[in-house]
Amino acid sequence: MKLSMMSIAVIFLFLGFSPAVEAKQYFKMQDGELQRPEGYREWIYIGTPVTPNDMNNGKAAFPEFHNVYIDPDSWKHWKKHGEFREGTILIKELVSVGSKAAVSGSGYFMGEFIGLEATIKSKTFFPDEPGNWAYFSFSAPDHGALKATATAFPTESCNACHAAAAKQDFVFTQYYPVLRSVQ
Amino acid sequence: MKLSMMSIAVIFLFLGFSPAVEAKQYFKMQDGELQRPEGYREWIYIGTPVTPNDMNNGKAAFPEFHNVYIDPDSWKHWKKHGEFREGTILIKELVSVGSKAAVSGSGYFMGEFIGLEATIKSKTFFPDEPGNWAYFSFSAPDHGALKATATAFPTESCNACHAAAAKQDFVFTQYYPVLRSVQ
Numbered sequence: 001m002k003l004s005m006m007s008i009a010v011i012f013l014f015l016g017f018s019p020a021v022e023a024k025q026y027f028k029m030q031d032g033e034l035q036r037p038e039g040y041r042e043w044i045y046i047g048t049p050v051t052p053n054d055m056n057n058g059k060a061a062f063p064e065f066h067n068v069y070i071d072p073d074s075w076k077h078w079k080k081h082g083e084f085r086e087g088t089i090l091i092k093e094l095v096s097v098g099s100k101a102a103v104s105g106s107g108y109f110m111g112e113f114i115g116l117e118a119t120i121k122s123k124t125f126f127p128d129e130p131g132n133w134a135y136f137s138f139s140a141p142d143h144g145a146l147k148a149t150a151t152a153f154p155t156e157s158c159n160a161c162h163a164a165a166a167k168q169d170f171v172f173t174q175y176y177p178v179l180r181s182v183q
Numbered sequence: 184m185k186l187s188m189m190s191i192a193v194i195f196l197f198l199g200f201s202p203a204v205e206a207k208q209y210f211k212m213q214d215g216e217l218q219r220p221e222g223y224r225e226w227i228y229i230g231t232p233v234t235p236n237d238m239n240n241g242k243a244a245f246p247e248f249h250n251v252y253i254d255p256d257s258w259k260h261w262k263k264h265g266e267f268r269e270g271t272i273l274i275k276e277l278v279s280v281g282s283k284a285a286v287s288g289s290g291y292f293m294g295e296f297i298g299l300e301a302t303i304k305s306k307t308f309f310p311d312e313p314g315n316w317a318y319f320s321f322s323a324p325d326h327g328a329l330k331a332t333a334t335a336f337p338t339e340s341c342n343a344c345h346a347a348a349a350k351q352d353f354v355f356t357q358y359y360p361v362l363r364s365v366q
Contacts, residue, residue, distance in 0.1 A: 041227070041228070041361050041364070042227060042258075044224070044225060045224070045228030045250070045252075047293050048231040048233075048248065048250070048293065049285065049287065049290060049291070049292045049293065050231075050233055050290045050291050051285075051287055051288035051289065051290035052290055055288070055289040055290055056288045056289055056290070060288050060290075061287055061288050062287050062288065065231065066287075067228070067231070069228075075225075095360055098357070098358065099357075099358070102232065102234075102348065102355070102358065103344040103347065103348045104232065104234055104244055104245050104249075104344070105234035105238070105239045105243050105244050105245065106234065106238040106239055107232060107233045107234035107235060107238055107239070107243075108232070108233050108291070109232045109357075109358045110230050110231065110232065110358050110359070110360050111360070112360060113360055113364065161286040161287070164286070165285065165286045172285070174281070174282075174292075175281065175282070175285065175292045175293050176293070177278055177293050177294070177295060177296055178224050181224070181296065
């Protein structure tokens with residue numbers, strides 16, 4: 001088959017200017033396991049709570065800074081509709097406290113990455129979870145190398161707190177000013 | 184003039200696939216003033232120190248959380264070369280402490296946006312500043328509405344601390360694990 005120049009021009013037109021038909025999914029489930037997400041530090045940052053060990057009897061539930069991100073397409077959806085789309089993934093990257101004093105004052109300053117967690121809203125993968133949210137951790141004991149895959153926590157492990165205290169759709173939006181700023 | 188189909192195909196090829204010739208500048212100086220940047224919450228997040236008022240005698244120098252971002256093209260340059268390019272802009276968005284306790288533990292949780300600061304490295308605009316960095320604040324007294332423009336601080340206001348304590352090129356990279364992670 002010989003393509004005419006018109007066909008080629010149409011192909012370039014299509015490649016260059018067609019809108020995406022379907023929103024992208026930023027995670028991969030395989031054999032019931034979530035593959036560790038990558039590239040999330042270039043997603044949209046939404047907020048950082050800090051629960052330092054020294055304010056939690058030496059053993060914080062989530063040590064210590066938690067940098068939270070949302071995937072770019074779910075961010076666009078949130079800005080437009082004020083809700084989390086099917087396929088939303090939120091990342092919680094854990095960072096140690098590296099220092100408690102700097103020239104800017106006393107406080108908490110970030111040290112090293114020590115853990116990685118994720119939550120995904122998917123009716124397809126988690127039809128029976130409340131709000132279709134499932135929760136994962138790639139963190140290793142003693143803050144060693146992250147795991148390559150993770151299985152979802154049992155519902156009761158995470159959902160009790162999220163159901164009771166999160167402001168919107170099981171997400172703690174009250175602590176994420178970037179999310180609140182576009183509502 | 185009648186364009187041949189070959190010309191049209193070549194034009195589409197050029198539009199769709201040519202690399203950017205020049206890196207984008209993410210700030211605008213006008214009449215010696217920096218126009219308040221926008222869209223920075225979709226840039227690359229690099230870290231959040233928190234210097235709460237209650238750890239600084241009720242009056243922190245930089246209240247209280249400081250979300251720090253780098254513009255996307257300077258991030259690409261940093262990843263590749265490990266240095267801040269000409270035209271780098273870093274944003275420091277100030278956020279109040281909204282809460283000190285949550286179901287996840289005791290700590291500091293973000294409240295409202297209360298201020299905006301920026302620093303820019305530019306030989307063109309700031310040839311006489313150390314490292315060519317100039318510093319700006321759009322914050323208003325009592326955390327009111329942000330100013331639309333800002334003039335650079337006198338060199339001694341900001342640079343003394345940055346020169347003395349920042350780890351690389353007047354930037355406190357030691358507190359920004361996202362920057363350190365790609366070096």
